Each structure stands twice: as structure tokens, then as C-alpha cells.
Amino acid sequence: MNSASSLPQRSTVRKKKKPARKRKKRGFFRTLFRVFMICFILLIAAGSWFYLAPSARNTRYLLADTLITTQHRYMAKYIIGEDELKNRVTEYNQRFQEMGNELDTHDIAPDPVAPEKPLVEIEEVTGSGYSGYVMIVNDPTKVRLGVPNKIGSGEKVSSMVARTGAIAGVNGGGFADPNWKGNGFKPIGLVISQGKLYYNGLGGKKSTQIVGLDKEGKMIAGNYTLDELSKLGVQEAVTFQPRIIVNGKGQIKNAAEGWGIAPRTAMGQRADGALIFVVIDGRQPGYSIGANLYDVQQIMLKHGAVIAANLDGGSSTVLVKDNEILNKPSSQYGERYLPTAFLVFEHPEQADIKNIWEGLDPSKIDAGKKRTQ
Known part of the structure; x- marks a missing residue:
């Protein structure tokens, strides 16, 4: 028996290395996914703060009041709700009316x-x-x-x-x-x-x-x-x-x-x-x-x-x-x-x-x- 035949043979077929382009592409998508997830989490956090946090109330109403003064008044309902929008407009009208009542003596x-x-x-x-x-x-x-x-x-x-x-x-x-x-x-x-x-x-x-x-x-x-x-x-x-x-x-x-x-x-x-x-x-x-x-x-x-x-x-x-x-x-x-x-x-x-x-x-x-x- 030939002793050489019992030795492991080195493969003559080399494994092909994955192209660097594919690795870069996968890395790009991983990074993109991470950025997307971070933005998504931040968006959820910002939305939660904007709509739920008491500290954001003034910001919500400022934005709603700004929309009320434009042709897009209806959009304010997505910020403070339709009922609150109607109440807000009524409240302003009443307040404005009261602001004109004091006798001017100047x-x-x-x-x-x-x-x-x-x-x-x-x-x-x-x-x-x-x-x-x-x-x-x-x-x-x-x-x-x-x-x-x-x-x-x-x-x-x-x-x-x-x-x-x-x-x-x-x-x-x-x-x-x-x-x-x-x-x-x-x-x-x-x-x-x-x-x-x-x-x-x-x-x-x-x-x-x-x-x-x-x-x-x-x-x-x-x-x-x-x-x-x-x-x-x-x-x-x-x-x-x-x-x-x-x-x-x-x-x-x-x-x-x-x-x-x-x-x-x-x-x-x-x-x-x-x-x-x-x-x-x-x-x-x-x-x-x-x-x-x-x-x-x-x-x-x-x-x-x-x-x-x-x-x-x-x-x-x-x-x-x-x-x-x-x-x-x-x-x-x-x-x-x-x-x-x-x-x-x-x-x-x-x-x-x-x-x-x-x-x-x-x-x-x-x-x-x-x-x-």
C-alpha cells in the first residue's frame, strides 16, 4: 500500500471568496435598517410626548391655534381633536368679545x-x-x-x-x-x-x-x-x-x-x-x-x-x-x-x-x- 495514498490530499478546488461588493451591500442595508429603527423609535417617543405629556400642552395648542388662523383650520382637529377645536374657536370668540367691552376713556x-x-x-x-x-x-x-x-x-x-x-x-x-x-x-x-x-x-x-x-x-x-x-x-x-x-x-x-x-x-x-x-x-x-x-x-x-x-x-x-x-x-x-x-x-x-x-x-x-x- 502506498503510504502517500493515506495522507490527506489538499483540495485543488479553492473556495471562492465572496465579492466585497456584496458585503458592502449587506452592510449598507443593515445600517439603513438601524437608522430606520432609530427614527421610528424617536418618532414614537416624540408622538407620545406631543400627544400625552402635560408639558407639551402649550406646544399642541400653539400649533392648533396657528392652523386655526389659516385655510387649513380643519387640520387642527388632528392635534387637539374635533370637539376641542370647536371649543377653542368658541372660546376665542367669547374672549375677543369680552376684550371689547371695557369703556375706553382715552x-x-x-x-x-x-x-x-x-x-x-x-x-x-x-x-x-x-x-x-x-x-x-x-x-x-x-x-x-x-x-x-x-x-x-x-x-x-x-x-x-x-x-x-x-x-x-x-x-x-x-x-x-x-x-x-x-x-x-x-x-x-x-x-x-x-x-x-x-x-x-x-x-x-x-x-x-x-x-x-x-x-x-x-x-x-x-x-x-x-x-x-x-x-x-x-x-x-x-x-x-x-x-x-x-x-x-x-x-x-x-x-x-x-x-x-x-x-x-x-x-x-x-x-x-x-x-x-x-x-x-x-x-x-x-x-x-x-x-x-x-x-x-x-x-x-x-x-x-x-x-x-x-x-x-x-x-x-x-x-x-x-x-x-x-x-x-x-x-x-x-x-x-x-x-x-x-x-x-x-x-x-x-x-x-x-x-x-x-x-x-x-x-x-x-x-x-x-x-x-
Whole structure:
């Protein structure tokens, strides 16, 4: 027997090594799976904290309030529930109504020794997450309420400014806005211009929250009946809410009561009569997300406001000076068509502002009809 035949034979067939590409591929999928699982666990943890933790309540309601101010209001129910959404809206309406009830006793008295100032002064304002402008109108008697010039359509503030010869303009009151694509021609509540009632959409309501001016340029804001407005000699006014400062006191206690983050417009007045318009941009990450009403209130108080009220904000927010839009409106369709705007004139007695709603029945105005311009 050949001794060599009993020795183990070395295999002549070598095992093929697995390609490095397959090993890398498996390693990649393992890493991807781990990342996915970590993200999934973090998502579950974040969701549990957001919906269940008491410490997240303010965050939940802030996000819900922010959605309530947009065309996606219904989405707030996925954060706080449908019943709570209805309760939240009702709660805000009741609170806003109460904020307009206190009797306003402020008077205006121009400082006789103050140096002469330009009619309009504008400064930029910034805060946590927001950017915007403050416009001071040093003579409140130079302001008139502008309205559209064509039946069936609102008008851009920039167009109102150019058409009437105004030097500046800010959006005014709200309007019926079906599916957020309304034509801007059907105001909410009242419209008063040059001492005349241009539009009455109160229906059966006896009073409304207005923002406006009397004959002397004193700002009037809060809950009033038509008879009270007439006795006060109100010259320019729109319906909107809430009033955020009265008799020098802020009505909003903190940011949690500030009705979410959004573009904002507000009007206020100092004790010397100067009007303060605050315009805050929003819904534009990287530039300005927006402000809550507490932020706006604090800006007003810092600038000496003894009375102030909210105006229509959101995508309607716009500030025009010398035929130039200074802010960045958030509407995806560009500057919106609106029913009213507060306009500033060097010579307001020359302003030609006709009543476009004269003879029209408010209940028969189609707010969603296609614009005529």
C-alpha cells in the first residue's frame, strides 16, 4: 500500500471568496435598517410626548391655534381633536368679545412743543421668529378708509393707493372668503368712510367690534352699536377684532393666549394722537414665520399705544408706501383683493372715495363670484 495514498490530499478546488461588493451591500442595508429603527423609535417617543405629556400642552395648542388662523383650520382637529377645536374657536370668540367691552376713556392731546415730524414714519421691527414694519402716522386726521372702485371685486391696496393719490396704505377689515378664494367684495360687518355708512352687513346683530377714527382723529375700537357710533361721530371704520389694548392696558396676558403664529396687521394710537400701524410678515420660513397677538400687543405698548386693535391679517397683510409694497405678503397668489384699506393722504379733502356698495343688498352679494378685474 502506498503510504502517500493515506495522507490527506489538499483540495485543488479553492473556495471562492465572496465579492466585497456584496458585503458592502449587506452592510449598507443593515445600517439603513438601524437608522430606520432609530427614527421610528424617536418618532414614537416624540408622538407620545406631543400627544400625552402635560408639558407639551402649550406646544399642541400653539400649533392648533396657528392652523386655526389659516385655510387649513380643519387640520387642527388632528392635534387637539374635533370637539376641542370647536371649543377653542368658541372660546376665542367669547374672549375677543369680552376684550371689547371695557369703556375706553382715552383722550388725545398733541404735544405743542414737539418738533415738527413728517406725516409718515416707517421703521423695521423684528422679534423671535418674525419681521415686519411699524408705520407711524403723526396726524390721525389725514387717514381715510379706502374701498374698491368696481362692483363685484375687491381691490389691491397698492391699486387703491395709486388710484386715490394716497401716500401710504394698510389693509383694513375682513371679508367673506369662500374656500379662501373670495373676490374681496363682501365685507364682514360695517364699513364707514368719510362719516357715511357705506356697508351694513350686521344682519340681525345690534353691535359689532369696530376699528376706526372719529372727527378729531381719535381712535375708536371695541363693541359698539350703530347708534353709538353715530353719536361718537365716527368717520372711518371697519369691523374687526379683538381690541388688544384699552386705556393703556394690554388685554392679552401671555403668548399662550396670542391666537397662534400668523402674519399680522394692527392699528393703535398714542396719547399725542399719532397712529401706529404694525405689519408683521409670516408663513415664510427663513424670513418670517409670523407673530401672535401678544407679540403685536407688546410692540404697540413699546411704541406708546394707549389703545390698539387687530385688523385683518394672514395673507391680506400688506403695507404700501409711495406706491411700493414694503413687506412681503404671504399669499401664493400675490397681493390680495380686499374690500377696505386705511389710506394716508397729504390732502384727504381731495380724496375721491365713492360708495361702491350703494343700492346693493349685502345678503345677495356673491363673495365667491369671479372678479371683474
